[in-house]
Amino acid sequence: MTIDDRFPVARPWLSDLEEHYLLDALRSGWISSQGPYLHRFENRFAERCGAAAAVATSNGTVALHLVLAAAGIGPGDEVVVPALTYVATANAVTYCGARPVFVDVLPESWCIDPEQVRAAIGPRTRAVIAVDLYGHPADYSALRQLCTQHGLLLVADAAESFGAEVDGRPTGGLADVSTFSFFGNKVITAGEGGCVTTSDPALAERMRLLRNQGMDPNRRYYFPVVGFNYRLTNLAAALLCAQLERADEIIRRRDRVVAAYERELVDPPLVWPQPVVPGVRRAPWMASFLVGPPGTDGLRDELARVLDRLGVETRPFFVPIPQLPPYAGAAEEQPVTLDLSRRGINLPTYAELTDVDVKVILERVRAALATLTAARVD
Ligand SMILES: *Cc1c(COP(=O)(O)O)cnc(C)c1O
Secondary structure, eight states, rough: OTTOOOOOOOOOOOOOOHHHHHHHHHHHOSSSSSSSSHHHHHHHHHHTTOOOOEEEEEHHHHHHHHHHHHOOOOOOOOEEEEEEHHHHHHHHHHHTTTTEEOOOOOOSSBBBOHHHHHHHHOEEEEEEEOOOGOOOOOOOHHHHHHHHHOOOOOOEEOOTTTOEEEEEEEEEEEESSEEOBBBEEEESBSSSSSSEEOOOOHHHHHHHHHBTOOOOSSSSSSSSSSOOOOOOOOOHHHHHHHHHEEEEOOOOOOHHHHHHHHHOOTEEEEEEOOOOOEEEEEOOOSSSSESSSOOOOHHHHHHHHHHHHHHHHOOOOOOGGGGSSGGTSSSOHHHHHHHHHEEEOOOOOOTOOOOHHHHHHHHHHHHHHHHHHHHHHH
């Protein structure tokens, strides 16, 4: 191991099984958006999530759009979303011509604050999208109560939380409808891909119709509505079938990496690990830490720069969505979002990191932190 070794922040773990299924799909000729791997994946994914149905899509962004479109959300409607998320959550609302209403997150879970949601509900509100940020599920029991009371659709953007559980129940079955992403850096991946899970048969049927250009399933080339081509390929589904079979092993290995970081980086007031609410088993998407005490600005970026020089790739937390030009001026400040966004960093998290790799990364993180402390004392 030399200092020249660079560690990326994410990497897919592909085995002989992925190769075998992918070649099998390829040789069968079923390379497009029909084929046995698609059915197999949808069935097994729904089962694993404890949902009645799974609808595979070409990525996680269109999965969100498909949900909102199938629910009939459109111009004049409002959808409540957390200010701290990946931009796709807000964009899906915008694609419908609806307005995303941004609310702050909780410091104890980094997920949408149900009390802030309550305050944001108005006569135009149609749905709430909770995001399981950095693998930690949102507070679905509080959100469920609110949404039932106000007749709103509860959507879980579970793109980052495949493998998470709340009181033993997996994500994918905790909201009215949940969306997943299988982008290259997600817990399980097909390079690109997505899925929606739900136990509402009418919503599932509507999503299947819209996914396939809106074509009447009983009458070819008859399109009663404007739909989309949001289909996944059988090739991608073959990869996902293999990833799903190996999911427990993938999660176990990633958990081990996150646990080692958290065990070794107990160094307040410089770094804090992601908090976990009791009863929650977080998904090991990307090991997440906060740098510096609350209110710190700039230290995270310094740490990232030093780590980059030492060969450790990191990621800063998302920029608050209301700070992005398309959403600027949308709302009041969200102080928790702003603080997390300035302090949060993700460290390399992937199944193939060995114990030795993790040790090397930890040594480099400690060295980088020492540099920062020294600089701050001077
Ligand atoms: C990755 C991600 C998405 C979008 O997924 P793509 O497959 O990249 O389109 C949506 N929401 C969140 C929170 C994500 O992390």
